[in-house]
Amino acid sequence: MSDEAGGIAEEFLSEAAEIVEQLGGHLLRLEEQAKKGSLDPDIMNAAFRAAHSLKGIAGMFGADRVGALAHRLEDLLDGLRMGRVKPGPSVLDVLFEGVEALDALVAEVGKHTDAGDVETIAPRVASLMDKVTAILEERPPEKHDPLDDFDISSEVLEVLTEYEEQRLRENARTGANLYRVRVEFELSTFDEGLMALSGGLKKVGEVISTLPSGLPANETAIVFDILVGSPKDRSTVEAACEGFDVEIMPIERTKQPEVGASSSPAPMPEPMTGDDVSPSASGKKRPPTQVGAYSARVDEKSPAVEEADAALEAATGSEEYASLAAVARTVRVDISRLDELMNIVGELVLSKANLQRISDSLKSELGFRGVSVDLYKEARSLERRIDLLQKGVIEVRMVPLGQIFDKLSRMLRKMAREAGKDISFEVSGGETELDKLITEELSDPLMHIIRNSIDHGIEAAEVRSARGKPARGTIRLDAYQKGNHVTIEVSDDGAGLDEHAILRHGLERGLVGADQVKELSRRDILGLIFAPGFSTRQEVSGLSGRGVGMDVVKTNIGQLSGVIDVDSEFGVGSTFAMTLPITLAIIQGLIIRAAGQVFTVPLNSVIEILRIRQTEVRTVERQEVIDLRGSTVPLVRLGRLFGLQGSASEDEHIFVVIVGLAQNRLGVAVDQLLGQQDVVIKSLGRRLGNVRGIAGATDLGDNRTTLVVDVAALIEEVLERDLQVAAN
């Protein structure tokens, strides 16, 4: 495959995956709404558009299977939004299944050729397509058109889009009153006026369409007919138009509706939320004469007209334009380009530091006057701008966790169904932002924890009832930011972890020594589930029996410089908390020297720095510890831990950098503190990428490469060491 083809596939993959994800998110929202009995037309439209765009790009990139399925789903969603298909659990199930199949198909494109997978997906897709066809063919019996009950001029009906007509029909069916609200605005300010009026009308009903119409009284005005459906009477609608000079024309009902007809599908909410006015307000489908007359009238001020057109689109929220604009305002960028940018910013930071040094020495030579003042000022202003640039580049890398939370919700829905358990999934903090790279690496560990919760955590409904819990289990996903870290918690109200069973198991497997049991804290015992080879249940289910245990989860989190903790109460539930840095790309570093070598310690994990006497270092079980305000903190000497040649300082005093992640604390003995600096962490590459305790390297600007200490790994290592010591 040529590079170009590879690039195209890459582009398709990321875009398609994103759309499938969005579609899944919309469906989740629709499902929620369906439970409440009303579907938001905005979300239905968004879902329809997602399927439509996916079909489009699949066609562009020749991904025929994706395109075909997307097309089918698009039909189904179109039927749904046009009222041709009744929303119901079976339809949603088919749609969810469709999203899963699309996911698989897109992944298959990524793998290029994998005949085995094609074979397994193909029948699934085929049966899915049949289901869609079956639903679409199962049309509701042709009924009397509720619009016939109204005295609506065909002139109006002609200019409505199919969607608008459907909304009109839906309003008619539910027995709402229809009004035509005519309003005149000054051309220069009509957009604001229209928006305000629409807003007011939406509170009492649904704005079905906004049509520019009729001849205005003068050349600088524009007249609109707003089609409104509302269950309220005329005076309420009039009140909603308070402050506007409107003419309200009820559309007369010529027959009484068969209200309460049981066949009424998808009862719609009365006050419509969101912005679902005219999908093609730019006059695309309007009778040409009207448009012509309008433009002729204001010909001599064409810029104003353009502006007015643009404003009209904005004001009426034209669907097509809105989606085009959304596309135009988003740029898809390969994360490696951002890495490159970040590198350049890093080099800039170094140049800035050098410039400041020059400025300082000039200042000391010349005194603070003339050119030395100028240079100083310029250097300061450069510094501020580089700071902004750096922040900007970091922000670009940030994505909200909601993206993966949606994906997880979908997976959970599926897994719970497969496990035959009724589980509700609650999410908070989806807006919390993390570096894109970290977010991507998080979905696997989170998925694994959730899978464990479904499989081992949440009990069967009978067991739950017997234990006095609600039959429906709950899994919560919460994220929040704390300083430079983000904590993500997965909690369930399931069976919880059995400490005694864990300990017994740990003893059997030789993970702890029998004589040390007394010294293990509850946390130590719970932490055993992260030990390699540990698994609390022998049985292997289709859900979690993938041969990977919690140790893999821990390793994955560790590779992101994060830590994972577990807390659990037997019979009540468990909580897994992951603490991760917001970004790994650029950090504030504390520059230190230990055993003759310079290291950088990420400042975001430094809690405090102490200066203590060597004599204050005590040993417990041959491990060095120090006393930190009453609690005992293990102490490591980097030189000794890393087996470096250089000798530690013989000074009476040493510096101890206390580092911590979550509740863990560790003291790192260092010989010298050299300063603080922003550093860009660079990977050591594939050959050395896995050196334990080293997160990467950075250039401090003196042409020397400095290693960056991986604090999470160090803490990990010391905790493990203590456990081993305890076990021996």
Add this chain to the structure above:
Amino acid sequence: MGKLKHTDPKSGPFEEETERAEPRDPLSEFFVDLEEEGTLRPASLLSAAGSEAFSHADGRRDDYLSFMLADEEYAVPITALREVVTPLPITEVPRTPSYVLGVVTLRGTVLPVLDLRIKLNLPVGESGQPSRIVVLETRDGPAGVWVDRVVEVVRVGGENIEPPPSVLGGGTDLLRGIIRRDGRMLIVLDLDAALWVEGQISDSEGVS
């Protein structure tokens, strides 16, 4: 390090197959002046990187860079050569095999520097010679090799490369063959294998 530019392409060092490059500074083209960026790669390097097969049925010839490791002369395909630099300060990386000298930062990229003498079980003598770091591009990304001396660029036809003799003992899996010429023996390295770093030592001295 000065730079020689080949203004007349006909007098380039690769003109004739057995010709040694210009005597004074045969490899100047590959040497990099760290202050001067963007001019360091000969056109031949821009097309392909990585260690390609060296035998061509059509009798095509490939260029190899040869250098000294201890007393032996080694060769690598020139398509894998990124640059040759004078030694930079190397930062030691703990918990790595002894042949990993450490890492350097070269134009923003961090790369490991390996001492193949250790990996190939060659005597590590006094490096009184003006040593160099040869930066090579491989499957696993760029890596630097500390060499005692860079010798020359040779052009060799595939038929002149013999398979590695099995009698060489340990480390033959790091080799791809032998080039014999002018009474010398050049050992061709299998770059992907020779520059790979075995699994890191996870706990060099962790539990004391």
